[in-house]
Amino acid sequence: MRKTTAVLFFTSLLLPASLATAAGASAASLPGEVPAAGACADASGVTVVVDLTDLGGDVVVSCADGDPATGRQALVDAGFTVADSTPGMICAINAAPDPCPETFDGSYWSYWSAEADADWTAYAVGAGSSDPVPGAFEGWRYNDGSTGPGLAPAALEAADPAAGAATETAAPAAPVAADPSDESGSSSWATVAGLGVLAVLLASVLVMVRRRRAAGQPDDDGRG
Known part of the structure; x- marks a missing residue:
């Protein structure tokens, strides 16, 4: 017994x-993703949307509080990390893609903007020269530049703040890089x-x- x-x-x-x-x-985290934070409440800051679906991840959302001076500053203030291929040219966000491409293969981090009730519009200037407005949305997607982020600002506006957005979100944290091994x-x-x-x-x-x-x-x- x-x-x-x-x-x-x-x-x-x-x-x-x-x-x-x-x-x-x-x-286990998908490539480029970090823990949740969510969209900005009302006009308290600039909501940053990073679409990682073309790299095997999800749409990641975070808030840059206040009034960031540039789109690049909004991206950083929202908790994302950036890497440049040449000065001022962003080749990776949260270590995705990893490594940064050494030659142009047709895809890049396309840069977009939108109002709360509007569609994504491609920026005519770089992230270092843009001036995002609190309450607006900044978008990034790694593709050929023909399509904006897969999550529309209207979808975030309609989401219940108590329940959180129906997507993965981002906050300041160490990036998680894609690891083929x-x-x-x-x-x-x-x-x-x-x-x-x-x-x-x-x-x-x-x-x-x-x-x-x-x-x-x-x-x-x-x-x-």
């Missing part, structure tokens, strides 16, 4: 730990396999205990 109890005890300890590991693996997928499968083994072990122990009791056999320590 003591051996059976010990196996059940240690199995009960291992199962919650394995479940926690699986949950952590499934919550990431093995989180294989780790998740290994965790699932481990959970299966533990479940089979627990089921086997329970069946053994029931059979012994049904047959009237003594347990491992010799007592009935």
